[in-house]
Amino acid sequence: MHENEELKKPYNPTEHEDLIYKKWEESGFFNPDNLPGERGESFTIIMPPTNANGNLHAGHGLVMTIEDIMIRFNRMAGKKTLWLPGNDHAGFETQVVYEKELEKMGRSRFDIPPKKLYKEIWDFTQNNRSNINSQVKKMGSSCDWSREKFTLDEDIVKTVYQTFKKLFDDDLIYRGKRIISWCPKHQTSFSDLEIIDEERIDKFYYLKYGPFIIGTTRPETKFGDKYVVMHPNDKRYASYKDGQKIDLEWINGPITATVVKDESIDMEFGTGVMTITPWHDAVDFEIAERHNLDKEQIIDERGRLLPIAGEFAGMKITEAREKMIEKLKLKNLVEKIDDNYKHNVKLCYKCNSLIEPQIKSQWFLKMRPLAEPIIKAIEKKEIKYIPEHYEKISLHWLNNIIDWNISRQITWGIPIPAKICEKCGGGFPDLENKIETCPKCGKKTRTDGDTFDTWFSSGQWPFASLGYPNSNDFKTFYPTQVMETAGEIIFFWVARMLMLGLYITGKLPFNAVYLHGLVLDAKGRKMSKSKNNVINPLDLTSKYGTDALRIAMVIGNTPGTSLALSEDKLKAYKHFANKIWNIARFVLENAPELPKGVFWDRGSLKTPFGSDSFGEENKKYIEEFNALVIDVTGDMENYRFYLAAEKLYHYTWHTFADIIIEESKTNENTKKILMFLFREQLKLLHPFMPFITEKIWSMLPDTKNLLMVEKWPTN
């Protein structure tokens, strides 16, 4: 009879979890180099680097759970298993977080010298890193801390620089003076992905512009408008010739306008005539480019009108709008105002400020040539998307991809290693910091003060973090097997990793993409500080145990679908953990030990006893268990963790406990298989509930090894 005092009380997770994690860490088995046995095939997951700017949130909890399940399963299945953790400097995101800290102290980033600001944010992220990492450990994550990377590590930055240079040399990166999306609050440009659309109802103004009526939602940009554009086939305006000059009275006095004919004009819309503001509108910019027209800046970087606006100069655009309409009314230049115009506006995804397009010199990455091979790879099914419909979503985006602005006007990030000619504006990568004069025009150059879009570096993470190009790790673990991350960042991150990974290494960085949904609150609402419904995963682990949180996040949560996380659900799985605990007590107190050297026959999935020695009724139980093992293994291999977990839950509770244990109370023969079935069950449950299974494993007789490196039943 096996006595164990610990088992006499209910399972108390907090009593065991830290100790068990310590045991795992000390074993060295998180590091694939230390794993026991012959392991030919490798299995690698690169952890999405956590932003080093705050705490673990519920979404991280899900990442850590799903990835750890895959990792533990494959480790037990005998693979050389690596899970590489990391932190992301998260350029703009972190800068925004830090700016809020500054605001609380009554400071502003615009008053701090860049070098000092950089140092402050550096210290801030380093503190957060250790904090985040300890939280990752709380989730039971069996990642290899000896290989932990940071996106600002010297070798990572070096890799990013070399990629930049190679892209430039291959004519895939260019410096262009083009229209970009500019946030007047954050004072930086963005790529198209950082912009959100919002439908709004605004006024639509019909203004008299010489002989024409033009329509606009943004009269405050119209000060400098001197081109009036119409469709070449528009019969109403056939008498006006392309290039014709027209003198007319405008906002601040008489001007000379030029007629431009362009086929992009929609004859059905408004009056079929518009004026253009190339500096502050993407469509207008394109028209101006096509016809080689002048472009003039009207609004400054902070969203205020420039001297061209005359008496309105210095005003914020919203303020100027009403005032200039008043003036136009007095000048009798307002035809009519439609109060009910529905249209979309572009907003900064972070602060919801109205995006103010500006023309700026920036570095752009040509995306078409990078996207083409990925489109082909997806069509050839070389990338498995889980769930499948992300394949279509990806293809749609890749087929319509536009060039990527990778310059950001922020301090926190990887500085762009380039020189800019002060005369001709040309830009040149300069990794060794040697260029002083422009290779094109010979004039003086200055250092580019911008930093990379953070996704430019994280897009290289799979190969960069493995030490591309010469390390053993890169050779052993690249390409990785699966990228598991949030569906939300499929374009931001996943698509770009595919493109940059294939471009640089010649191989896709991963063969499968597993995308999880959002973690919502119990009522299915998105978590946000303003709604005060943010769930801290660590509060839940301390209350219900990490195992309960993990399995609650998995069961009923299909990939790609959002998960409503309720405490009731956690309570249920805390009960399940306790159930396992009590099963352990019963088995240890009642089941005879297995004869020495008796193991699962891995080849045939039969016990070496032969079912005869268990009797007919036990044969049924063994076969039932065999079927479960095969079923669950299939689910694990095909990323159906939600099904595997649910099947195990039901087997343990409603077959093993309710039927087999109950029968064993009256049937001595059934008692003989309890230990055997329980031991194998613990292995199956371990990826989902690593702490309690490891703890119980250590109490079983004849279990010297850690459960985390035991062999999976089919292996």
Add this chain to the structure above:
RNA sequence: GCGCGGUUAGCUCAGUUGGUAGAGCGCGUCAUUUACACUGACGAUGCCGGGGGUUCGAGCCCUCCACCGCGCACCA
């Protein structure tokens, strides 16, 4: 406008290849010298969004429609 999801028990959601609907919570009844009250046993609750079709058979496949959510593109 184009595209992608979703609609299943009161709530949150599963249902992998078509074979008479499942889980958790909640609800009801019973059980306390029981491995387990952080419990167990038993139970109730569904025109599987609507119409049409394929099939011996449809929650699942096809088609149309409605509603909800999301993405992309946008015309001033």
